[in-house]
Amino acid sequence: MKQVNFPLFATFCQKFGAQVQSMHSERDDETYLFINNSDIRDIAEYLRGEFEARLVTVFAEDRCSTDGVFFNYYVFEQNDNPQYLIVRAPVSADDPRFPSLSAELPAVNWQEREIQDWFGLTATGHPNPRRVALHDNWPDVHPLRKDFPVDTVLAPFEGERHIYRPALGEGVFQVPVGPVHAGTIEPGHFSFAVAGEPILYLQLRMFYTHKGTEKLFERLPIHKAVFLAESVSGDSSFSHGTAFCQAIERAAEIQLPLRALIMRTILLELERICNHVADIGAIANDVGFVVANAHATRLKEMLFANNEQLAGNRLLRGMVCVGGIRRAWRAWQVDSLCDTVKAFAREFQDLVALINSSESTRDRLDHTGILKPKIAKDLGIVGVAGRASGIDLDVRRDHPYAAYRQYPFQVPVYQAGDVWHRMQVRIDEVKESLSIITRATDQDLNGEFRISVPPIPRNRCALSAVEGWRGEIIHWIRTGADNRLERCKIKDPSLNNWPAVVEAVQGNIIADFPVINKSFNLSYSGTDR
């Protein structure tokens, strides 16, 4: 732990006086500011106003047994600054309350309520303090507190799961959908209020797939926890796995060999392409262009076969490990990867041309499900959905990891924020990803790909960020004894982006909901954990 003399620290001390305790850098791009009470409102406002900082995520940690308090962590980032500033604010165990930021910052609405549900800390002044992460029929438990055993068996639940705002007015109907949907998708409940065909508003009920993931991380030894990270969201297996391993490597100060970094970059980009091409097809499918989807799924299958060749698993599971990559590629595997990428690039061009040739597809997607840039900014939308609505964020460029520094690329940003442009972002990104992979495979992939990992020192904190195909993935860990973790916080981009779906569907006809939802394609499992 380095105590650094930040010019910023002096400013903070001057401005906030005794509230500021200390400031230190865990590593070059990760600075912690400790304050001595739970009220971060002024500091947050100052950071947002003065530095135009963005609040990336908020989460809590139970440190009652060691420090006698809970801690809330607020992660900030600033444009053009690779550094993350993490403000740590204690919340007393005797008076477990902290002032809410949600009224000014709707982006943390769900995240603060998650802290309420999981840790039993009250976000005072929260405009909508109802439960989010545990349904209403759960007993009064706080599973992420340390005194709550992970294998507790709760009695059968009774009562209402959630009370929805009623749909009132003449000719207004409520259309309940889910948690079991018509298609093969994940579970969640949507309650639409409709007046004729247009949607007045949508209420969401998520967390149907909550399976205790963050708590489970505290039980598994680190090498096994990698597989749990890969199961946070199946379609982002490699991104979540990488984010997790990166966090451990940062905590243990392990420097990876270049070859491992390049291989990770290639695999991350492959995951992005697989999902993007599938989404492009699925969006076309949802407006009736079935042929385009048939080609897109064929292309995805081509990549999945290639994934299997490279990683032994179609979802690229079991490839990333703490200390690098589990197995190297032989020359013929790299050659076959290059061939696949070339063939894919050709086919992808055809697919895009096919979609562009269909006037009716464009007609259905243009101006459908608009998410306005202003709303996207207020809600803290990230990733593909953010970039289609003017939010110029990309972890790969803003906080480079793996080998991304070596491969400059364009980040597509559009202002229109409709389904067409969310598809357009994906099309542009596939092209950039193909170029990154081509450049990466042009290099000599020689040397070490995995280094031996010493025992992980305890009580180290680390933040790790990865731009998954959906957007910004954050893992934050505190290491514990016996090669285990004290806490692992996971933020999937889906958690940020669900409120965007609510905004985007308003005023659209209910028949367009599937395609709008698909254009975001959020992970329920990643949200619910």
Next chain:
Amino acid sequence: MFKILQKAISTGIVTTAYPSKPVKISEHFRGRPSFDFEKWQDARPAEDVCPTGAISFCDDGDSRKVTVDYGLCVFCGLCAEASADQAVRITQEFELATADRRNLVLTAEYTLNADGTHRRLRALHRDFSNPAADVERVGQTAREKIQKLLGRSLAIREVDAGSCNGCELEIIALNNPIYDIERFGIHFVASPRHADMLLVTGPVTRNMEFALLKTYRAMPEPRLVVAVGACGISGGIFGANYASLGAVDKVLPVDVYIPGCPPRPQALLQGILLAVGRLRETRYDERP
């Protein structure tokens, strides 16, 4: 229109011939880990690395009972890497679906050396079910009824009971032109009221328990239940915890189990066809 046709013609037929012809998969694919129990000198390193506890052992005096449960396996391949004696090998086998959960479990009994390694294989058990003795099982009768009633067609309702969405990706792939499940007269339907089979993924979260039961109850009889993936069979890496029940068969009677994490589309196809009696179970054997 012309462009669409041109592209279709130039692409040609891409559908796989599986299961009428064996599938060609990468030699790197990690399928079922195979155990040479006779040669296996120490199960401890494999047990130590196994993320889900698919390999476990229990020592009693000078004997050790090793259990391998393919229902828990996530096919990571770590057991083979950790076992220095080369007794664990990763194969490309993926046709592991079975109508009986016990068929996924192997046990071996060893005499122990003083240093904790194995000396001698005493016995090897494979809890093969005897289908003839199981005729009273609900699943069996349902299967027969369905075959009689529907002949060769089947309507499937899929329910995600808390999966990571990995299984969903592969289930959706069954509808793509490569696997094209409709060529078997099998299709996915929107309502459980139209379904003959419930295809369930995930460890069954407490929040999905009720919805899963309701979906099942909404199905007309006879009906089949297929548990998909390590999570559906055993809870997988999530197991049972405060938020997860840790297996589909804790809530519903399961007719067929399809191991995998996730099972590849061909494995899903095999399990589904097995459930309606259109394929036989593949029996792998571990010969000492």
